[in-house]
Amino acid sequence: MSNLHADTVAFVRDTMLPQKEPPASTVGLLGWGKKNLFTGPFNTIVTILCTAFIAYVLWMLIPWFFSPTWNATSLGECREMLTAAGKVGEHGTSGACWGVIRERWIQLLFGFYPAELYWRPILAFVLLAPALAPVLFSDKVPGKLLIFSAIYPFLFPWLLWGGTIWSPICAALGFVILYAVVKYGSEAIGQLGAIIAAVVAALVWWLFLSGYVQDGLAAVIPLAIEPVASRDFGGMMLSITIGVVAIACSLPLGIVLALGRQSDLLIVKSLCVGFIEFIRGVPLITLLFVASTLLNIFLPPGTNFDIILRVIIMATLFSAAYMAEVIRGGLAALPKGQYEGADSLGLDYWQAQRLIIMPQALKISIPGIVSTFIGLFKDTTLVSVIGLLDPLGLSNSIRADQAWNGIVWELYMFIAALFFLFCFGMSRYSMYLERKLQTGHR
């Protein structure tokens, strides 16, 4: 090549380069390790130190877990077994006492629910799967299952609390009334009027009429299963009941509150802002105390308002306030163009919200929504403070037993494992959902 200007500047490629394999040290297991664990001396040292630390912790913990105490019937017996196995350290015996889990696991799951009726909560929670499937995995499950999802909210309390079959049917009838009045009333008195009339009609039905109708029907056709009182509920079953119902109710309520907060209507907006700020400014535990004690003072004497129902309502309101703010974040993240796009096509407010805005806002808020769900589910343990026997409440009453007095780690670990299972499941599902809803790079 000469040094002439023309030779160095002008350039024409006559053959295109073929694609080459990347260097072997950057692909496969080797490449992964090099990139993620051993980049440079500092990272290599950190990797080695962390591995050593994890190994040390496991080395100390694992012997505690593998402990031959499965069949023990008291803490004292555990200690004898451990001594016999030679597991004695400086501070007495060292090893888990798993006997308490063997003896009490069923109580930690069901509380004091009558043992011969365990099939009912089990069936209720098993049926939860087909009821949730069309909602959670809408693309893999036939849409017809949604009918079952609609029936399930009435089936679920009936299976748990028992009683006459007419009470869930009457509760469902309220929704039928709501729907019918909206559908046929819209023509006569306009949409807004019909919605208000429908809500009033349904409330009148639920609060005043349905009780009589239910008793009447039960007297004529007595179809009932054995009723179970709320004070017998307990354990994980109670946590899941409160958690699932509050989760299912708080999402729609949160959406409504978030939309209300963005509304142009001053009254609606102030009501929503006031509600959200009040609930967020008050600890959940105070709301639960209100539910357990104060509500009885305000309600007319003789009103039998179930304690679990009261707790569910409070938990729902509490998480709905947080949910509203999470969803508002999603709404704020949507470009204004999406509203304009929907408007310019002639979609009305509700169509635009349902078809364009909410699907996107909810998708953006999935991590926050699921965090709120997880938080709510864990907060159900607070009900032990007002005397409901959730797993934590039960762990106290188990310790009150002479045989297990002084046992702490094993019980908490078991309860933690149960909660982790559910919370981790929710977290994984949210990641699946985010991946599924990923469309292109925008």
Added chain:
Amino acid sequence: MSDLATDREIDRSKMQVSDEVAIEINKMNKWYGTFHVLRDIDLTVYRGERIVIAGPSGSGKSTLIRCINRLEEHQEGQIIVDGTELTSDLKNIDKIRSEVGMCFQHFNLFPHLTILENCTLAPIWVRKVPKKEAEATAMHFLEKVKIPDQANKYPGQLSGGQQQRVAIARSLCMKPRIMLFDEPTSALDPEMIKEVLDTMIELAEEGMTMLCVTHEMGFARQVANRVIFMDAGQIVEQNEPEEFFNNPKSERTKLFLSQILGH
């Protein structure tokens, strides 16, 4: 900037302006807070007209066409679209919006729906067209904008030019009688501008009533029958493109044209 939007001969057989009024704007005023954006706008658009609105940024040209389908609310005066006056009556607004198509600078496609769903959504929910029929219409218009093979992709997977053509198809699926374009090519690479302009030219050739806010003076010259120049919230000059470009009357127009055609 190329002086012409297209090299081909434009078929003018159907480009006819009738004397039926499509849009009538009388003494319309609009403020953003205390800022007077649109001042005493008077404009009559006849069916079949192809109007290009030009002007420096901030002159109110986007606001003007956004008032026509009430994306912006005007405070004084009258806007009558297809015989219906725009008031705060929501029914009228939704009716007008479904008759008037609009394309935006940033496309505003719905990223969570496929191209086909983007196009069928409004016909199905607003016009209550059966899904099958809406899909057939959508495919027809997607073919017209030459991207039927992308129907099942998501907007995020398409190039800017393709997205804008989808946006045009999406508006056309509502069978609008008037199309508004709000700087449809300003967010596009030069290579993609042409494909969008071609689509718009074809639309004009079919006799669509169009109002375009654009800086594409080649398009204005070849396709428009009227060019409106706006500055500081008012219509400064309007004329046939030939006269407008070759013989501008106002000083403001001359300055603007020398700046945008100068290089």
